[in-house]
Amino acid sequence: MKNNSSLTDHDLIQRLKAGDESAFKVVFDLWFKKLYHFSFRYLKNREYAEEVVQETMLQLWLTRGKLDESYPISPYLFTITRRLSLNSLRQIATSKSASERHFADLKDAVNTTEEAVSLAELKRITEEALVLMPKQQQQVYRMSRNEGLSLDEIADVLGILKNTVKKHLSEALKAIRKHFTVRYYLFFLVLFSFWKR
Incomplete structure (x- = not known):
């Protein structure tokens, strides 16, 4: 696989769609912390934010066949993370x-x-x-x-x-x-x- 820094979103998405687990690991390593901090801004809880990002990555893998190589991957990841964070907030508020x-x-x-x-x-x-x-x-x-x-x-x-x-x-x-x-x-x-x- 190419060096992580030289991989484009197009490359990553193609590899993900082909079921390349190493590409998934690259995405995980590149985006986990950023998504965690994004989720933490909503939840103010480390454990819940980690769970949200784990679920985001899981959904990425499950729906990788629907990804479009012509679009960057980050908006997709942040959209899922935001939705899951808001869902988690609702669950916390009503539990x-x-x-x-x-x-x-x-x-x-x-x-x-x-x-x-x-x-x-x-x-x-x-x-x-x-x-x-x-x-x-x-x-x-x-x-x-x-x-x-x-x-x-x-x-x-x-x-x-x-x-x-x-x-x-x-x-x-x-x-x-x-x-x-x-x-x-x-x-x-x-x-x-x-x-x-």
């Missing part, structure tokens, strides 16, 4: 708990990528992430999500502080989102490799 926000995010992810990942696959990946967690963190998550207990109720049952419950739940949600991003990306690359045969 009543971290758990509700998490599953709204997962639902959006399913809607965006429904042709590649079924809801069953999403649940399986979530379960994969759960079994990797410390026992109490996993227990807090299951009590919140599966049993519908409040933070106060979980704290009473486990005999721990409410703030400790909140911390465990926050860390569990963060771990699940991270695991989902990694597993989905790998899943898609394997699927794409199969299509190329």
Whole structure:
């Protein structure tokens, strides 16, 4: 591949449309920080901004066949990032708990990528992430999500502080989102490799 600095948008888009993963990495490396700072201006939250940019890059890969080589790639990336940032703001504003926000995010992810990942696959990946967690963190998550207990109720049952419950739940949600991003990306690359045969 050419040196990154000598690659034009036309070159990158052509390579992306051909399924060149190294071109995707170039775009990721060139634009991740810029898109992150752009999203952060809306969200004022590092974790949410990172999630938005990861989703932007995922959408770029999924829709690469629709890219037009005659147009620069940056407006496309910033448009997706702005839309996802505003969506995230709406979700944050209307969510009543971290758990509700998490599953709204997962639902959006399913809607965006429904042709590649079924809801069953999403649940399986979530379960994969759960079994990797410390026992109490996993227990807090299951009590919140599966049993519908409040933070106060979980704290009473486990005999721990409410703030400790909140911390465990926050860390569990963060771990699940991270695991989902990694597993989905790998899943898609394997699927794409199969299509190329």
